[in-house]
Amino acid sequence: MSVVAITNIGTLVSGDVDNPVLKGDTVICQDGKIRAIGGRELLAQYPECKMIDAGGMTVTPGLIDSHTHPVIGDYTPRQKMSDFIDSSLHGGVTTMISAGECHTPGRPTDPAGVKALAILASKSFNALRPGGVKVHAGAAILEKGLTEADFAEMAAAGVWLVGEVGLGSVKKSEDAVPMVKWAKKHGMKVMMHTGGTSIPGSSTVTADDVMRVAPDVVSHINGGPTAVSLAEVDRLITESDFILEIVQCGNPKVADYTARKMAGLGLLKRIILGNDAPSGTGVIPLGILRTITQLASMSGVPAEVAIAMATGNTAAAYGLNTGVIAPGKEADLVIMDAPMGSVGSDALTAIAAGDLPGVALVLIDGVVKVNKSRNTPPTAGKVTIA
Numbered sequence: 001m002s003v004v005a006i007t008n009i010g011t012l013v014s015g016d017v018d019n020p021v022l023k024g025d026t027v028i029c030q031d032g033k034i035r036a037i038g039g040r041e042l043l044a045q046y047p048e049c050k051m052i053d054a055g056g057m058t059v060t061p062g063l064i065d066s067h068t069h070p071v072i073g074d075y076t077p078r079q080k081m082s083d084f085i086d087s088s089l090h091g092g093v094t095t096m097i098s099a100g101e102c103h104t105p106g107r108p109t110d111p112a113g114v115k116a117l118a119i120l121a122s123k124s125f126n127a128l129r130p131g132g133v134k135v136h137a138g139a140a141i142l143e144k145g146l147t148e149a150d151f152a153e154m155a156a157a158g159v160w161l162v163g164e165v166g167l168g169s170v171k172k173s174e175d176a177v178p179m180v181k182w183a184k185k186h187g188m189k190v191m192m193h194t195g196g197t198s199i200p201g202s203s204t205v206t207a208d209d210v211m212r213v214a215p216d217v218v219s220h221i222n223g224g225p226t227a228v229s230l231a232e233v234d235r236l237i238t239e240s241d242f243i244l245e246i247v248q249c250g251n252p253k254v255a256d257y258t259a260r261k262m263a264g265l266g267l268l269k270r271i272i273l274g275n276d277a278p279s280g281t282g283v284i285p286l287g288i289l290r291t292i293t294q295l296a297s298m299s300g301v302p303a304e305v306a307i308a309m310a311t312g313n314t315a316a317a318y319g320l321n322t323g324v325i326a327p328g329k330e331a332d333l334v335i336m337d338a339p340m341g342s343v344g345s346d347a348l349t350a351i352a353a354g355d356l357p358g359v360a361l362v363l364i365d366g367v368v369k370v371n372k373s374r375n376t377p378p379t380a381g382k383v384t385i386a
């Protein structure tokens with residue numbers, strides 16, 4: 001039985017939009033899960049525990065990148081770059097969700113190849129977590145010719161994601177609708193590319209297309225990178241209950257519009273945050289922190305709510321047992337703070353002021369994976385591990 005106690009927490013951000021800041025300065029983790037949240041008196045019950053003094057800094061759930069395009073392992077042929085997943089870990093990301101392994105060199109497009117790639121990526125990332133990051137990959141790309149039996153076979157082999165509809169040859173809604181029904185029937189979560197054409201071979205997708213296909217997640221409502229019109233954004237907000245994703249590698253004006261409109265309607269629980277990288281825009285290790293900071297500093301979203309959009313909202317959308325600081329959840333946690341020299345006095349006020357916070361420590365399943373980020377600016381405070 002391994003117990004880790006994080007003490008001397010200045011601010012405890014829950015990951016829950018409806019209750020974004022918790023009372024308490026101590027979090028107990030046991031065997032990889034969060035066990036208890038409260039005051040220092042909790043320590044009396046765990047005399048043998050490993051102690052992490054958070055130095056009065058802010059603790060948040062590990063960030064979830066809802067939109068990555070990995071291939072196999074921690075290398076992206078898209079930008080010919082290694083260790084992009086480990087670099088994201090140093091930006092506070094502990095979970096990533098693949099929106100399709102579309103950058104696979106020579107990606108097969110026949111049904112046998114589609115299945116093989118999805119099953120391989122799923123099993124490969126289950127067996128090996130780069131840097132410790134939980135990468136949920138094997139997001140099947142819909143190609144013409146797939147049958148219901150193919151979805152059943154993929155599901156039986158552990159595939160539970162359908163990558164952005166529109167990346168493959170299934171572009172028209174009449175082709176996509178039956179496949180999305182089969183995928184959902186077999187327990188899969190479906191994402192759909194929305195907006196202008198991203199890379200040669202993909203397609204332009206309008207709000208009407210999305211409504212007809214009815215995915216679980218509207219990928220990059222602010223464009224990847226080209227956005228739909230604001231009128232189409234309005235329709236997707238008010239005429240559907242789909243989860244809407246805002247990405248870093250998209251259109252910042254439409255991100256702002258979407259966040260303000262959803263806030264006004266009390267619908268921020270429906271927004272999740274992704275990077276959409278590796279992509280033509282590049283590899284952005286601090287992309288989720290950047291998106292949180294963008295929304296909190298420019299779009300009027302409280303910093304702790306923006307963090308919940310990148311943690312608890314995404315976990316709920318995909319059925320993951322992480323992203324929220326609550327008993328029983330996986331102990332994926334970040335200790336962050338105002339960066340040195342910021343006008344902010346802590347992580348949340350720095351974010352609200354537009355400064356990227358510094359990441360001091362990252363835990364995955366209660367195990368320290370990063371002790372001082374190599375990618376964020378240094379934190380004003382200091383962690384002490386006893």
Ligand SMILES: [Zn+2]
Pocket residue numbers: 164193194198219220224
């Ligand atoms: Zn896309």
